[in-house]
Amino acid sequence: MNRLLFIGDSRDIEWYPIDLNAEDLAKLISEIGFNWQHLPGISGFIRRGQKKLYAYFSIEDENIVVRRDFLGEYLDLAHRYGVKIFLYLNVHWYPEGFKESHPExxxxxxxxTFKTGLYDLPESVTPCMNSNWRNWIIDVSMRIARKYDVDGIFLDGPVFFEDTCYCNLCREKALKEYGLDLYRMDEWTSKEYTRFMEFKYNSLKEFLRDFRDAVHSINPNIMVYMNGGHPRANWIHGRDVSTQIDVQDLIGAEGGFIGGRLIDPDNNFHRTSITSKFLEAASLGKSSVVFSDIAYKPWSAYPLTSPEIRLLLASIISNGSSPHFVYHYPILKDVYRDVLRDEIRFFRNIEGLGETFSLANTAVVFSQRTADIYFDIDIPLDLNIFSIKKRNKRGFIYSLYGACEILYRLHIPFDLINERTLVENRLEKYDVLVLPNIAFMNDIVARNIERFIEKGGRIYSSMTTSLYNEYGRFRGNFALKNVLKLNYIELDENPFYDYIYLPDEKKYIPTMPYKVKVENIGCNIYGYFIEKRRGVYNPIEGYKDPAILYNNKSIYFSGNYFQTYWRNRFPEYLQIFNKFYPWETLKLGFKNLPGSVEVEFRGNEMSIYIFLINYSGGMERPIREVIPIKNIEV
Ligand SMILES: [Zn+2]
Structure with missing residues (x-):
C-alpha cells in the first residue's frame, strides 16, 4: 500500500474567493506534483465582528454564510488533474456571533466565562466537543458527504485549552464517567489529575469516532483526520495520535511550522524529522502527515530560505511521513511553486518509496505521560507554538532532544516509539532502546522492557527513568531496578561547574547538574561525580557517587545526561554513548560523513533506500546555502 501522499494547500483562496479561477488553481497544484489538496471548506480565518462561519461549499444552514460554492466548481476539475481533495473544516476558532446564537x-x-481570544482576536470563541455542537458539525459533514464527492475531510480542531473546559456538559461528564469534580481541582491527587488528562484525551477520541462513523455511514471512502498532537505535552488540548489513530484514517501534526530564533534550543534543528518519526510510529501502518508552511513563522508572508524548505521536505519523507505544504499569502505563490516543484517531482519519481518501512534497529522512547506530567512542564498555553510557556521544559523534552541528537550525530538511524508500542510489546525489530528520563512508567511497560533485555536487547536510560508509576506515584525504587542493577537513594543537585571523573581515561568532564544518588548492586562504573565543590576555582578533591554505570545489558546515567548534552554538546557525552553502542548490530556505516548529515535507512521487499540529509550550512540559521560533502564511503 502506498502511504505517501503529497498534499498541497493554498490558503490564499480565501483572499479572493470571488474572482479566483478554479482551473488555474487545479493546474498549479498538479503542476507542482501534489496528488492531494487541503481545500478550505469552513474558513480558518475569523475576523472581528463576524457573526457566522464562512463556507466555500453550498449547504443551507443558519450558522453558515456561503461565500462561494468553490468546492462544487473545483472538485471535478481537481480530479481531472489527478488531485484528490481533503475538505478543510475549521472546528476550533469560531466568530464572536456564536456567543449570541449558540452560547451552550x-x-x-x-x-x-466563555473561552475567548484565540490567535489574539479578543472576542473569538471555540466550540466544546462535549456539547451539542458535535451533533451540528456531524450533521453538516454528513450533508457535505451526501452532496459532494470529496475524498477526505480534514478537521482543524476541535481541541481543549489550558483553561477549559468547564461548561455544564463537561462538568457532568467528568463527574459521571470519571468521578471528578472539576470545581475541586485544588484537592486532587496526582491520580485524579491524570484522570482529568484522560477525560480530555477520551473526549476527543469519542468525538473523532462519532464524527468518522457518521461520515462513513454516507461514504466509507472519505478519509477523516485532524490536526493532531506533537512529540511533547498534549493533554491540555487532548490530542494523542498514538491512541486516536484508531478512530482516524490517517494522522498528522504541525512539525513543519518553523520560525522564531532558529538557533534557540527549543527550535530543534531536527524537529521536523522527529515529528515525522513520532507520527510514523504512531500511525500503525496508516499514512501520517507533517503539516508544513513555507513561511518563516510567524511572518506568514515572508518565506523560509529555499534550503530550509527543501530540508523540511526531505526530512519528512525520509522518516516515513507525508509532506503537506501550505502558503497563506498570495505573495508567496511563486516561491511555493518554484521551490517545491523539483523536490516533489524528485521524491515522486522514486519507485516503491510509499511502501517502505524504517530499518532502524534503535528506538528512542517518547513517553506521553512523562511529557504531560513531569513537574507540570512544557505546556503549550494555546495553539500558537511560538508562545509555549516553559516552566521547566528541560526535564523531559530536552532529554528527548538530547538523546535524538546523539543518535543523529553518530549516524545511528532510529525510530521514535511511544508507550503503546511498549505496552503492546512491538519491540522485535530493535536491538537498542533509549529511555531519556522516562520518569512515569506503568508496570506493563517495565515488564516488557525487562523481557526485551532477556531476549538480548540493550537499554540506555537516565535520571528518574521508572521511578514513578503512570499516575505520578513515587515507587521508592526503580521499576527497572533488576535490569539496571542498582537501587535508588535520593535526588540531588551539583554545581553546574563541577565534573565527572572517568578513571579509565584519567579525565574530568563537565558534570550533569541534576543527580540521582544510587547504590550499585552489580554494575561496572565508568564515571563518578566528584565531591561537591563551592566555587568555580576550588580544588578538585576525590570522587564518590557513580555517574555512569553499565552492565552487559544496560547503561545508566545517574543524572540529566541527555539534557546536558542537548544544552552543552560536550563531545565526551557523544563518545561515551558511542563506546557502549553495539555497532555490530548495524549493517551499514559511513566514513567521511560529518555529524550534520542525518542518515536514515528504509526498505521494502525489493530495495533498501539510504537517505543522507545534509544540514551543513554556514554555522547559522536559516541556512542559505548547503555545503556539499564529497568522498563519502559506505
Ligand atoms: Zn465543555
Missing amino acids: WLQKRIDG
Whole structure:
C-alpha cells in the first residue's frame, strides 16, 4: 500500500474567493506534483465582528454564510488533474456571533466565562466537543458527504485549552464517567489529575469516532483526520495520535511550522524529522502527515530560505511521513511553486518509496505521560507554538532532544516509539532502546522492557527513568531496578561547574547538574561525580557517587545526561554513548560523513533506500546555502 501522499494547500483562496479561477488553481497544484489538496471548506480565518462561519461549499444552514460554492466548481476539475481533495473544516476558532446564537456550544473557563481570544482576536470563541455542537458539525459533514464527492475531510480542531473546559456538559461528564469534580481541582491527587488528562484525551477520541462513523455511514471512502498532537505535552488540548489513530484514517501534526530564533534550543534543528518519526510510529501502518508552511513563522508572508524548505521536505519523507505544504499569502505563490516543484517531482519519481518501512534497529522512547506530567512542564498555553510557556521544559523534552541528537550525530538511524508500542510489546525489530528520563512508567511497560533485555536487547536510560508509576506515584525504587542493577537513594543537585571523573581515561568532564544518588548492586562504573565543590576555582578533591554505570545489558546515567548534552554538546557525552553502542548490530556505516548529515535507512521487499540529509550550512540559521560533502564511503 502506498502511504505517501503529497498534499498541497493554498490558503490564499480565501483572499479572493470571488474572482479566483478554479482551473488555474487545479493546474498549479498538479503542476507542482501534489496528488492531494487541503481545500478550505469552513474558513480558518475569523475576523472581528463576524457573526457566522464562512463556507466555500453550498449547504443551507443558519450558522453558515456561503461565500462561494468553490468546492462544487473545483472538485471535478481537481480530479481531472489527478488531485484528490481533503475538505478543510475549521472546528476550533469560531466568530464572536456564536456567543449570541449558540452560547451552550462554547467552551468555558472555570469562572463561567466563555473561552475567548484565540490567535489574539479578543472576542473569538471555540466550540466544546462535549456539547451539542458535535451533533451540528456531524450533521453538516454528513450533508457535505451526501452532496459532494470529496475524498477526505480534514478537521482543524476541535481541541481543549489550558483553561477549559468547564461548561455544564463537561462538568457532568467528568463527574459521571470519571468521578471528578472539576470545581475541586485544588484537592486532587496526582491520580485524579491524570484522570482529568484522560477525560480530555477520551473526549476527543469519542468525538473523532462519532464524527468518522457518521461520515462513513454516507461514504466509507472519505478519509477523516485532524490536526493532531506533537512529540511533547498534549493533554491540555487532548490530542494523542498514538491512541486516536484508531478512530482516524490517517494522522498528522504541525512539525513543519518553523520560525522564531532558529538557533534557540527549543527550535530543534531536527524537529521536523522527529515529528515525522513520532507520527510514523504512531500511525500503525496508516499514512501520517507533517503539516508544513513555507513561511518563516510567524511572518506568514515572508518565506523560509529555499534550503530550509527543501530540508523540511526531505526530512519528512525520509522518516516515513507525508509532506503537506501550505502558503497563506498570495505573495508567496511563486516561491511555493518554484521551490517545491523539483523536490516533489524528485521524491515522486522514486519507485516503491510509499511502501517502505524504517530499518532502524534503535528506538528512542517518547513517553506521553512523562511529557504531560513531569513537574507540570512544557505546556503549550494555546495553539500558537511560538508562545509555549516553559516552566521547566528541560526535564523531559530536552532529554528527548538530547538523546535524538546523539543518535543523529553518530549516524545511528532510529525510530521514535511511544508507550503503546511498549505496552503492546512491538519491540522485535530493535536491538537498542533509549529511555531519556522516562520518569512515569506503568508496570506493563517495565515488564516488557525487562523481557526485551532477556531476549538480548540493550537499554540506555537516565535520571528518574521508572521511578514513578503512570499516575505520578513515587515507587521508592526503580521499576527497572533488576535490569539496571542498582537501587535508588535520593535526588540531588551539583554545581553546574563541577565534573565527572572517568578513571579509565584519567579525565574530568563537565558534570550533569541534576543527580540521582544510587547504590550499585552489580554494575561496572565508568564515571563518578566528584565531591561537591563551592566555587568555580576550588580544588578538585576525590570522587564518590557513580555517574555512569553499565552492565552487559544496560547503561545508566545517574543524572540529566541527555539534557546536558542537548544544552552543552560536550563531545565526551557523544563518545561515551558511542563506546557502549553495539555497532555490530548495524549493517551499514559511513566514513567521511560529518555529524550534520542525518542518515536514515528504509526498505521494502525489493530495495533498501539510504537517505543522507545534509544540514551543513554556514554555522547559522536559516541556512542559505548547503555545503556539499564529497568522498563519502559506505
Ligand atoms: Zn465543555
